[in-house]
Amino acid sequence: MEKNNLSFYFPKRVNIEVTNHCNIKCIICPHGHDLVEKKGYMSFEVFKKIIDELAGSQYEIPQISLFGIGESLLHPRFFDMAVYGKSKGFYQRLTTNGFFLTPGNAEKIISTKALDFIEISFDDKAEKYEKYKGGKIYDIVLDNIDNFILRNKDIQVLIKFIQYEMEDQFHIFEDIKQRFNRDNVTLVACEVSSWRGTMGMEFLSEQAREKIFAKIRQEPLKMKCRNGADMGMFSWDGSLRSCYMDYNNEKTFGNIKESSLLELFFSQKRIEFIDNIVSGNHQQNYICKDCLSPYNMNDKRILVASSGQNTETRGSHFNVVHKIV
Numbered sequence: 001m002e003k004n005n006l007s008f009y010f011p012k013r014v015n016i017e018v019t020n021h022c023n024i025k026c027i028i029c030p031h032g033h034d035l036v037e038k039k040g041y042m043s044f045e046v047f048k049k050i051i052d053e054l055a056g057s058q059y060e061i062p063q064i065s066l067f068g069i070g071e072s073l074l075h076p077r078f079f080d081m082a083v084y085g086k087s088k089g090f091y092q093r094l095t096t097n098g099f100f101l102t103p104g105n106a107e108k109i110i111s112t113k114a115l116d117f118i119e120i121s122f123d124d125k126a127e128k129y130e131k132y133k134g135g136k137i138y139d140i141v142l143d144n145i146d147n148f149i150l151r152n153k154d155i156q157v158l159i160k161f162i163q164y165e166m167e168d169q170f171h172i173f174e175d176i177k178q179r180f181n182r183d184n185v186t187l188v189a190c191e192v193s194s195w196r197g198t199m200g201m202e203f204l205s206e207q208a209r210e211k212i213f214a215k216i217r218q219e220p221l222k223m224k225c226r227n228g229a230d231m232g233m234f235s236w237d238g239s240l241r242s243c244y245m246d247y248n249n250e251k252t253f254g255n256i257k258e259s260s261l262l263e264l265f266f267s268q269k270r271i272e273f274i275d276n277i278v279s280g281n282h283q284q285n286y287i288c289k290d291c292l293s294p295y296n297m298n299d300k301r302i303l304v305a306s307s308g309q310n311t312e313t314r315g316s317h318f319n320v321v322h323k324i325v
Contacts, residue, residue, distance in 0.1 A: 006266055009265060009271055011232030011265065012230040013061065013062060013063050013065065013232070014050075014063075014231070015064075015065040015232070015244060016050060016065070016066055016068075016081075017042065017235050018047065018066055018067070018068075018078060018236065019039075019042065019068075020070040021039050021071065021074050023099055023100070024099065024137070026097075026133045027203050028199075028201075029195075030069065030195055031069070036248065038248070038249075040236050041074075041075055041236060042234075042236040042237070044080060049256055049257075050256055050261065051064075051084060051090070053256075054088075055088040055089070057261065061090065063092070063116075064085055064092050064093070065094070066082060066085070066093065066115075067094055068233070068236065068244070069244075069247045071096060071097055071100065074100065079108050079112060083114045085114070086114040086115075091116045092114060092116055092117075093117040094117070094118050095119040095120075096118065097120075097121050098120045098122060098141040098144050099137055101145065106147055106148045106152070109148075109155070115155055118155055118158070119157075119158045120145060120157065120158070120159045122142075122159050122160065123162070124161055124173045124176045126138035126139070129141075132164060146179070152184070153184070156186075157185045158186045158188055161187065161188070162192055163189050163192070164192060164208065165207070165208050166191060170301060170303040172189050172303065172305055186304060187306070188302060188303065188305075190302045190303075191212070191300045191301060191302075193212075194292060196288070196290060196293065197213075213292065221279075224277075224295070225282070225291075225293035225294045227245070228242050228273060228277050229274040229278055231244060235252075237249075238257045239252040239254070239256075240255070240270075241253075242273060242285070242287045243287060243288075245291065245293075250286070251273075251286060253267050253270040273285055280294075301313075
């Protein structure tokens with residue numbers, strides 16, 4: 001598609017960060033280091049404006065993700081939002097840490113039919129939860145997942161396991177694989193992210209840090225990160241920010257409260273930002289200059305376990321999830 005066609009700059013997917021509050025302070029996340037500067041909840045009116053303008057545009061959005069850097073189930077009107085988005089016909093995704101995937105919320109998710117795909121972040125051992133997530137919540141989350149996958153028949157579920165020490169051989173413990181074995185459940189083990197270089201990762205081993213910070217600068221252009229170009233990322237305050245990883249809104253293209261959705265997506269600032277990415281000149285973008293993703297996004301190792309089959313591949317976490325979807 002030619003870049004002089006505006007549809008080239010319309011996002012391939014949209015994330016709506018309904019809140020950036022989180023109940024857990026994982027040390028592999030900016031929340032665990034108090035790096036998220038301003039927190040809040042998106043108003044229903046702002047959410048509705050985004051959804052209405054997406055639904056009313058001439059461009060197609062394959063999916064909407066109802067999350068950002070926070071725990072979306074904390075939002076008091078999350079289910080109102082999810083139901084409204086589904087009423088416009090959108091395929092909708094949620095990522096959750098599982099703590100609030102309670103029997104009551106599980107029933108709402110299943111009965112409203114507002115979500116099509118749920119990703120749950122989980123650790124396969126209680127010791128990992130205490131070390132990396134800072135709390136004794138393993139049993140709570142495990143019970144919530146057990147209950148949800150037992151009752152859920154229609155929603156595609158992905159359970160993600162972080163490989164904190166970046167071992168040469170990724171693995172998911174066999175008892176966990178057997179426990180979560182369902183036709184609509186996929187298990188994925190993936191590497192740690194440094195959140196575009198904003199976290200030093202001192203809590204990991206030296207070997208793990210070396211792997212995380214290794215920049216593979218010889219990747220061909222087609223293999224480099226395109227997150228900033230392909231994603232429309234709305235922050236909880238209505239700002240259209242440059243990338244999911246830009247958790248403090250350091251680079252934004254305006255606010256949906258003040259502009260139309262198309263004005264934001266097709267602003268000159270965003271077009272220039274995308275042009276730098278698709279031409280491989282990520283370093284021209286302030287928000288990308290210290291990020292490792294332009295160089296190693298598609299070299300990340302990922303283990304996928306589904307229906308008794310294990311497949312190790314390389315690529316971005318999103319692209320692997322997209323194939324499953």
